Structures are given as C-alpha cells and as structure tokens.
Amino acid sequence: xxxxxxxxxxxxxxxxxxxxxxxxxxxxxxxxxxxxxxxxxxxxxxxxxxxxxxxxxxxxxxxxxxxxxxxxxxxxxxxxxxxxxxxxxxxxxxxxxxxxxxxxxxxxxxxxxxxxxxxxxxxxxxxxxxxxxxxxxxxxxxxxxxxxxxxxxxxxxxxxxx
Numbered sequence: 147x148x149x150x151x152x153x154x155x156x157x158x159x160x161x162x163x164x165x166x167x168x169x170x171x172x173x174x175x176x177x178x179x180x181x182x183x184x185x186x187x188x189x190x191x192x193x194x195x196x197x198x199x200x201x202x203x204x205x206x207x208x209x210x211x212x213x214x215x216x217x218x219x220x221x222x223x224x225x226x227x228x229x230x231x232x233x234x235x236x237x238x239x240x241x242x243x244x245x246x247x248x249x250x251x252x253x254x255x256x257x258x259x260x261x262x263x264x265x266x267x268x269x270x271x272x273x274x275x276x277x278x279x280x281x282x283x284x285x286x287x288x289x290x291x292x293x294x295x296x297x298x299x300x301x302x303x304x305x306x307x308x
Contacts, residue, residue, distance in 0.1 A: 147212065152289055153263050159296040160256035163193060166303060168249045175243050179306050186306060187243030193299045194251040195236045197292050199258035205270035205285070212269035212284045219280070219287060223294035226301075263289060 167190055175187030184192070222228055262268075268286035276282050283291065 147268060147286060149263055149268070152268075152286070152293075153260055155293045156256065156259050156263060156289060159293045159300070160197070160252060160259070163190075163296050163300040163303070164249055164252050164256070166300060166307070167245060167252070170245050170307065172242075172244050174307065175245060175248070184238065185243070186303065187248065188238040188240070189299060189303060189306075190248045191238035191243050191251075192232060192236055193296055194248060194255060195238065196232075196295050197252070197255040197259065199255060200272055200274070200285075200288060201258055201262050201266070203272045203274040205267075205272055206282075208269055208271045208284050212286045213290075215280045215283060215287050216290045219283075219291050220294055223291065223298050226298075259289060259292060 170186070172187075175190065176185055178185050179189065222230070262285060266285055268289065269284055271282040271284050272288055273282055280287075
C-alpha cells in the first residue's frame with residue numbers, strides 16, 4: 147500500500163472540486179441541474195456529506211485483503227453509464243447553499259481524510275456504514291471510494307457549469 151500515492155490522489159480530487167466550486171457564485175449554486183433535480187449547491191453538498199470525516203468511526207481488524215473491493219468500487223463510481231441512487235443519509239437538504247460553506251466543508255473533509263491516510267491503519271474495516279454487496283469497507287477502500295466519488299461528481303459539476 148502506497149500511502150503517498152493515496153494522499154496525492156485525495157489531494158488532487160479534493161483540490162479539483164474545491165477549485166471548480168470556489169469560482170462559482172451563490173446564485174449559480176441555486177440553479178437546478180434540470181427541472182425537478184438537485185441544485186448545483188445541493189449536488190455540491192452531497193459531495194460534502196459523502197466525504198465526511200470518518201476518523202472517529204469504529205473499526206475492526208479485517209480478515210480479507212485491505213483493497214479487495216477497490217476495483218469494483220472504481221468500476222461503479224467512474225462509470226458514467228451507471229446511475230446511482232444516493233442513500234438517505236447522503237441526500238442534501240432542500241435549501242440554499244453558499245459557495246463559502248461548501249468550500250469550507252470540503253477543505254475540512256480533505257484535511258480529515260489526509261490525516262486518516264497518514265495516521266491510521268488503513269487495513270481496518272470501518273463499522274459505521276455497511277454497503278450493499280461490499281459490506282464494511284476498509285479505511286483504504288473508503289479513501290478510494292471518496293476519491294472516485296468526488297471525481298465522478300466533479301466531472302458532472304463541470305459539465306453542468308459550462
């Protein structure tokens with residue numbers, strides 16, 4: 147496991163979305179992606195919720211390879227043809243979001259993720275969220291999922307903001 151490479155991937159993914167969003171206006175954040183869909187701000191807040199700080203999440207030793215599901219996670223989250231439905235916990239509230247609050251939260255999430263990568267055992271499984279088909283992911287798999295998820299939505303946001 148190359149923690150430096152993972153840190154670099156996380157930094158790139160988070161910095162890219164922050165740079166994209168920080169150039170927007172609060173008015174842009176209020177615009178709906180399409181009628182009946184989330185606003186730009188809601189999609190950005192979904193990214194915040196999905197990249198939350200998991201440093202205090204309970205963990206346990208894993209009995210399987212720490213990266214067992216990384217390939218499957220990548221295939222799902224980086225495939226534009228796969229339609230995903232956000233779990234209830236990651237659905238943003240229907241309210242107005244500001245650029246400042248989203249960018250601040252994303253920066254905090256990035257710092258928390260980098261601290262976990264540097265200081266925690268990434269082979270341990272995180273026990274507060276179980277994913278259908280994969281079960282409890284390791285910290286390493288969660289970090290990779292975060293990178294792929296942020297990258298997926300950064301690409302979507304860039305398209306919506308053209």
